[in-house]
Amino acid sequence: xxxxxxxxxxxxxxxxxxxxxxxxxxxxxxxxxxxxxxxxxxxxxxxxxxxxxxxxxxxxxxxxxxxxxxxxxxxxxxxxxxxxxxxxxxxxxxxxxxxxxxxxxxxxxxxxxxxxxxxxxxxxxxxxxxxxxxxxxxxxxxxxxxxxxxxxxxxxxxxxxxxxxxxxxxxxxxxxxxxxxxxxxxxxxxxxxxxxxxxxxxxxxxxxxxxxxxxxxxxxxxxxxxxxxxxxxxxxxxxxxxxxxxxxxxxxxxxxxxxxxxxxxxxxxxxxxxxxxxxxxxxxxxxxxxxxxxxxxxxxxxxxxxxxxxxxxxxxxxxxxxxxxxxxxxxxxxxxxxxxxxxxxxxxxxxxxxxxxxxxxxxxxxxxxxxxxxxxxxxxxxxxxxxxxxxxxxxxxxxxxxxxxxxxxxxxxxxxxxxxxxxxxxxx
Numbered sequence: 001x002x003x004x005x006x007x008x009x010x011x012x013x014x015x016x017x018x019x020x021x022x023x024x025x026x027x028x029x030x031x032x033x034x035x036x037x038x039x040x041x042x043x044x045x046x047x048x049x050x051x052x053x054x055x056x057x058x059x060x061x062x063x064x065x066x067x068x069x070x071x072x073x074x075x076x077x078x079x080x081x082x083x084x085x086x087x088x089x090x091x092x093x094x095x096x097x098x099x100x101x102x103x104x105x106x107x108x109x110x111x112x113x114x115x116x117x118x119x120x121x122x123x124x125x126x127x128x129x130x131x132x133x134x135x136x137x138x139x140x141x142x143x144x145x146x147x148x149x150x151x152x153x154x155x156x157x158x159x160x161x162x163x164x165x166x167x168x169x170x171x172x173x174x175x176x177x178x179x180x181x182x183x184x185x186x187x188x189x190x191x192x193x194x195x196x197x198x199x200x201x202x203x204x205x206x207x208x209x210x211x212x213x214x215x216x217x218x219x220x221x222x223x224x225x226x227x228x229x230x231x232x233x234x235x236x237x238x239x240x241x242x243x244x245x246x247x248x249x250x251x252x253x254x255x256x257x258x259x260x261x262x263x264x265x266x267x268x269x270x271x272x273x274x275x276x277x278x279x280x281x282x283x284x285x286x287x288x289x290x291x292x293x294x295x296x297x298x299x300x301x302x303x304x305x306x307x308x309x310x311x312x313x314x315x316x317x318x319x320x321x322x323x324x325x326x327x328x329x330x331x332x333x334x335x336x337x338x339x340x341x342x343x344x345x346x347x348x349x350x351x352x353x354x355x356x357x358x359x360x361x362x363x364x365x366x367x368x369x370x371x372x373x374x375x376x377x378x379x380x381x382x383x384x385x386x387x388x389x390x391x392x393x394x395x396x397x398x399x400x401x402x403x404x405x406x407x408x409x410x411x412x413x414x415x416x417x418x419x420x421x422x423x424x425x426x427x428x
Contacts, residue, residue: 001081004053004066008078011050014134016075016127023048028075029055030127041065072127076161079130083163086133088140089202091275092162094147094155094193095170096186097322098268099124101260101299102170103146105272109289113281114141121297122316124148129158142279150347152189159196166222167193168205168271169213173321191216205274207267223278225270232274239263240333241302241310249277254287259294261302261312264325298422309428310336310410315421318345318414320355327362330412337369339406341397341424343415344375352377360385370406372397374419394420401427 008014012024018040021027027044029037029052038059041052051064055071068074083090093103100122107118117136119128124146136143147158172187194216197204203222206213208230214221225232231249234256238244243258243265258269269290276286295301301313314326323345330340340363348355356377363371364385371388374397382390391397406428413421 001077004074004078005081005085007051007066008082008134014075014131015044015049016131018044018047021047021049024050026050027052029053029059029071030075031071037071075130076126079133079161080163082136083133083161086136086140086143088136088143089166090143090145090162090164091166091168092145092147092159092164092193093168093170094149094190095168096173096190096319098170098265099146099148100297100316101265101295102168102268102271103144104295104297105268105290105293106275107144108293109272109276109281109286110142110144110279112285112289114279115139116142116144118144119146122146122148126154126157130161133162147193149189152185153192155189155192156196159193163200164193164197165202166205166275167197167201168275169193169207170268170271171207171210171321172212173319187212194220205271205278207271223274225267225274227266230270230274232270232277234266234270234273236263236266240329241312243269245269247273249273249283252283254283256287257291259291259302260300261314262300262326262329264329265300305425305428307405307407307428309339309406309408311425311428312410312412312414313422313425315343315413315415315419316417318343318416319348320345320358323359323414324362326412326414327359330410331366331368333410335410337409339370339372339409339411340368341372341374341411341413341415341421342378343394343413343419343421344373344377346377346416346418348377353380357381360388363388370409372400374415374421394423398424398427 011026012022015025016028016030021044027049029041038054038056041054041059044052045062053066055068060067093099107116110116117140119132145162147155149155169190172190198220204217204220206217206221206224208224208226224230234245234247236245243260245266246253246255298313298316303311374391374394415421
């Protein structure tokens with residue numbers, strides 16, 4: 001592995017997509033259900049890659065092809081070896097909801113004082129995490145790894161690669177139940193991060209008012225945060241449409257504006273404050289960093305369109321644990337008329353029908369003038385909720401909105417990624 005690692009160090013980095021080759025990069029020919037990266041090894045080298053790591057001998061037609069038994073295993077083992085060489089602290093973050101926003105806030109805060117390498121976008125799986133580890137170099141002062149999971153054992157596996165020193169779980173709720181089988185299995189998997197830190201890490205940052213997480217983290221807690229209790233305490237000054245809060249650290253209180261929609265983001269902000277304080281970032285620097293953070297990833301976004309629609313765009317993902325608080329916030333908004341555009345929640349397995357029905361019953365009891373429901377998971381309820389409009393997909397909804405414009409409305413777009421609700425925004 002050292003020989004391969006030396007070649008990696010002399011390259012410009014890792015790439016797994018032959019369409020995006022950078023000069024002198026090392027191409028890893030991964031396989032998927034509908035593609036075989038081995039087939040693109042030669043073109044990757046022709047386009048400037050220094051090396052192509054492949055696992056099918058018939059494609060070893062160039063002297064800079066590196067033939068291995070399994071490309072994904074080689075990528076993983078290279079990341080493990082590279083991690084052993086890193087001297088910087090590694091922070092891992094997981095959770096059902098809020099982990100990406102919390103990660104970005106943590107990175108925003110720490111980057112004011114440190115050279116931070118971190119998970120880009122949502123590349124938090126068995127491919128994205130090794131790639132992120134390999135993007136860290138000798139100049140990296142802190143490495144922040146986001147860890148996602150949709151089946152048991154996945155967090156443990158990612159920890160075996162990233163070897164985090166510090167950990168934080170934002171929350172644990174109902175998501176990916178199809179893969180996990182039960183909410184209990186979700187909790188067991190997420191807290192695999194805690195168990196890793198307990199055996200080989202330095203400590204945990206924990207939401208003090210989440211008793212289940214506090215119990216699971218017992219004995220390994222470095223700092224806590226919360227509203228009523230915690231080392232870092234926060235309170236909501238103004239919840240909507242953009243969250244404004246105050247937080248207290250070392251008996252000093254800071255008033256904190258944000259560009260985030262939704263009071264539920266207070267815990268994401270407090271998590272970032274807590275980790276910033278632990279790593280000795282000054283309170284005033286933390287406050288400025290958070291105030292400057294601008295979400296641009298279809299999460300917790302709020303803006304106004306030319307049609308005078310106030311858009312609440314939170315359409316990157318959805319599950320019951322995030323859908324219900326999003327609706328509660330939406331119901332609490334005052335002012336102009338409201339339009340709810342909700343996409344179905346994916347990967348709920350046997351829980352799907354009940355959870356979608358619960359959402360419909362919740363909306364039925366609140367007067368929302370326009371309710372548009374997108375996705376096949378909602379369709380079985382079409383005849384039972386005649387006041388709502390049902391669409392099999394967002395393309396059909398687009399055509400409807402073009403013929404029936406929405407003007408002067410507060411519009412919530414919330415749904416799982418596969419619904420592509422963000423594509424509706426240009427028509428609002």
